[in-house]
Amino acid sequence: MNQFRLMTTRRFLPFFLTQALGAFNDNLFKNVLLLMIAFSGLYSQQAGVAMVNLAAGLFILPFFLLSPIGGQLADKYEKSALIRRLKLAEIAIMAAGALALYLQYVPGLLAVLFLMGAQSALFGPVKFSLMPQQLREHELVGGNAMVEMGTFVAILGGTVTAGLLFSSEHATMLVMGLILGLAGLGYLSSRAIPATQAGEPALTVNWNPLTQLVRTIRQARRNRTVFLSILAISWFWFIGATYLTQLPHFARDVLGGNPQLVTLLLTVFSVGIACGSLVCEKLSGGQVELGLIPLGAIGISVFGIDLYFAGQQVVVAQNVGVMAFLSTGENLRLLFDLAMVSVFGGVYVVPLNALIQQRSDARSRARTIAANNVMNALLMVLSALVSVVLINGLGLSVLQLFLVVAVVNIAVACYVFSQVHEFLLRFLVWSLTHVMYRVKHTQLSHIPEEGPAVLVCNHVSYVDALLIAGVSRRPVRFVMDKDIANLPLVKYFFTWIKAIPICAHGKSPKIYHQAFEAISEALEQGELVCIFPEGKLTRTGEMNEFKKGIELIISRNPVPVVPMALKGIWGSFFSHRHGRAFSKLPRRFWSKVEIVAAPKVAPDAVTALGLQKKVQRLLSTV
Structure with a gap:
């Protein structure tokens, strides 16, 4: 040891x-x-x-x-x-x-x-x-x-x-x-x-x-x-x-x-x-x-x-x-x-x-x-x-x-x-990442040890946030779809981790603006914020287009952005492969999952398309 x-x-x-x-x-x-x-x-x-x-x-x-x-x-x-x-x-x-x-x-x-x-x-x-x-x-x-x-x-x-x-x-x-x-x-x-x-x-x-x-x-x-x-x-x-x-x-x-x-x-x-x-x-x-x-x-x-x-x-x-x-x-x-x-x-x-x-x-x-x-x-x-x-x-x-x-x-x-909700939260995360998955992480030293930053990652499953939280040495505020954040029972868990619910502007302008205000406030307080710029889970295993919301966030709060990629989670019980998530029996236990990060991107170099390409390169790296 x-x-x-x-x-x-x-x-x-x-x-x-x-x-x-x-x-x-x-x-x-x-x-x-x-x-x-x-x-x-x-x-x-x-x-x-x-x-x-x-x-x-x-x-x-x-x-x-x-x-x-x-x-x-x-x-x-x-x-x-x-x-x-x-x-x-x-x-x-x-x-x-x-x-x-x-x-x-x-x-x-x-x-x-x-x-x-x-x-x-x-x-x-x-x-x-x-x-x-x-x-x-x-x-x-x-x-x-x-x-x-x-x-x-x-x-x-x-x-x-x-x-x-x-x-x-x-x-x-x-x-x-x-x-x-x-x-x-x-x-x-x-x-x-x-x-x-x-x-x-x-x-x-x-x-x-x-x-x-x-x-x-x-x-x-x-x-x-x-x-x-x-x-x-x-x-x-x-x-x-x-x-x-x-x-x-x-x-x-x-x-x-x-x-x-x-x-x-x-x-x-x-x-x-x-x-x-x-x-x-x-x-x-x-x-x-x-x-x-x-x-x-x-x-x-x-x-x-x-x-x-x-x-x-x-x-x-x-x-x-x-x-x-x-x-x-x-x-x-x-x-x-x-x-x-x-x-x-x-x-x-x-x-x-x-x-x-x-x-x-x-x-x-x-x-x-x-x-x-x-x-x-x-x-x-x-x-x-x-x-x-x-x-x-x-x-x-x-x-x-x-x-x-x-x-x-x-x-x-x-x-x-x-x-102290953090104890129970970390227990749930630790259990998930040590019972259902073997999580390997690479280059997470790119995440700043202190100060504000935004993490951007591809979105594959309903447990992506938990997997990232499990490997991050710092607490992370996650921005997630309000329908997921308000799921019965699970909503109490997301409240504990101070998740920020969001939805499309056309669906609810109020929730949309409240989310961006909460993100801005978290960054001003020096916290880590993680968003999934695709805005939805992949249904094909391929990454969806990154939305422009990340550019709006950085324009309000010019902070570094760390691209990240989740590998190996597609096909799990919590993903949409072989049908809707949660609708089939689990096929894998203790399977390998990798989380890899790239060097942080300066605020003035942040674009949705540029971040998408960086995450794609991380996914294609063996």
Whole structure:
């Protein structure tokens, strides 16, 4: 996969190692502390539970207090230097942790845990705001996938290593040496991170955590799409925290498993998210593909619901081990459902993270990511509270809790997608272009990355607009016949994509003039507009004559025009070959379709006949 090539670049590898080593170290130390509280014999069972909850609270509290400050620092200062300072702080914190471990002083370990949370809270905004500056646009999804994969593998690795070392003969010395060594390696890798430009060097830092927290959330809400994406990511962490917290209880109390079975379930869940994250780059074609977000949400709920029913069929045995558990088919279904919940979780969250990085204002990107970190922490705390209420208060089983989460996920997804139509639109486009067709695109770099332009294309089928929308990195406003735009049910879809309905002047002068006004307004606002100058679908497979409307558009708004051609769509279910479109059974699935563009034409050189000839040449090119 293309994202693995990033591991050979200085732009990414040192940063990846720095964040992965830090995540591993955090979870190693935290889990050693939790095991010490649980098995040291210093506390009663009730006091031990209280101390575990206190430890969890101390680690997550800094994310509320310090993430907003971390966001300001990451926007104000050069990020690689800031990361090195934070990694030096990690070495000092781990030195204090090693001393507290040697003395077996739990209050000191709790204090170190709080400082670790503080260091992570300050590090979060800088690491995610660094990627859009270091990576190219087509690398952003792959970079996020690698970071997500590295984070969950590091979490799993730290958790498992803590359990292995805690039961060893020289546990204290081994843990002390490892946490100091990992902190040192993290600092060394951070020294190789290339320098980046500060987002807003003149920013005055507000050191009041409470007022800055309010200000950070308020600032993130200015961009509704970004803020709803933050809420969607936070919901992912609610789901993830619920599963990671409850799986040990589920394995021990419901399945009757031994500690190795607990490790197996945690490994399956963590590796599943890592695999789902890596698959994203392949599915997205190197761009921030928002269509994967609904796909991920659907998968989480479908397999989460089936996990509940699979759980009714599992074979329970006392102190069952991994091999005995895997020997039963019913148990494999449960394991598969758990894996797929996490795989689709990875597919769901990676595009959301990339979207926030891509669409946030570069000057305040780190503060937006800080808002995301705060909301993530809030939903993780809420996950714990909801689990306590449902399990201890209402008497639900762990499986029933998982079912509730899967069902509520449907409601959350419906709300987010109803508010951000772009997610659902991109899902429909992605589904069409990956299920019915294999879409190849050539020379689409001719489409300007910013600023107004008009795309002109031959018109072959009713899905031409969807195919073009699927390959364009920018949103496109399509001009289409009003009868198509007003088709039952489909008209809501065309309203979402802000299609511009048009008809012949003689048929309705009002609609005709309104269309040209809407086109002019869209171009004045710097948008891409796509028209099909033939004015109707071909019924022969040959291109119809281009109408003069394109000349009128350019005379009002002198913008560049990009000729495009659709190849391979003639003969599909949506074209008029072999009879009217939609009137015959589909004959082809996953057939090859190509979209090719030519260099843009300057406004003063635009003529309908000239554009028709350019599109014809594109169609005739093999």
